[in-house]
Amino acid sequence: MSNNCMTDQHARKDKKNNITIMKENIFLLNEHDLVSTLNRLNQEAFERAKNELDAQRNEVYLSPRKVAEMLDIHVTTLYRWEKQNYLIPIRIGTKVRYRKSDIEKLLGNRTDK
Secondary structure (H helix, E strand, O other): OOEEEEEEEEEEEEOOOOEEEEEEEEEEEEHHHHHHHHHHHHHHHHHHHHHHHHHHHHOOEEOHHHHHHHHOOOHHHHHHHHHOOOOOOEEEOOEEEEEHHHHHHHHHHHHHO
């Protein structure tokens, strides 16, 4: 087994004295530890991606009419809010939809004030 060396360098310039101060962290890992660490990081990334995908699958999408009803506003207000980047819809094909989670956040902000 060979040792693998990874370095993490940070440089900081001292403008007054025109010198560069180097800070270097060195990690020594044997092959087994390196593979284990990479596998663990890969698994964590996979889990994060899976959780994000699950959240997207469970998301409920609402029509502009339904959202206007929920918020007690006119549908044209939704289009104005979109232009103001206040509430951004998503487009599925030619249809405009709003994430229910975004509407719930908006309703939560209304009651907090």
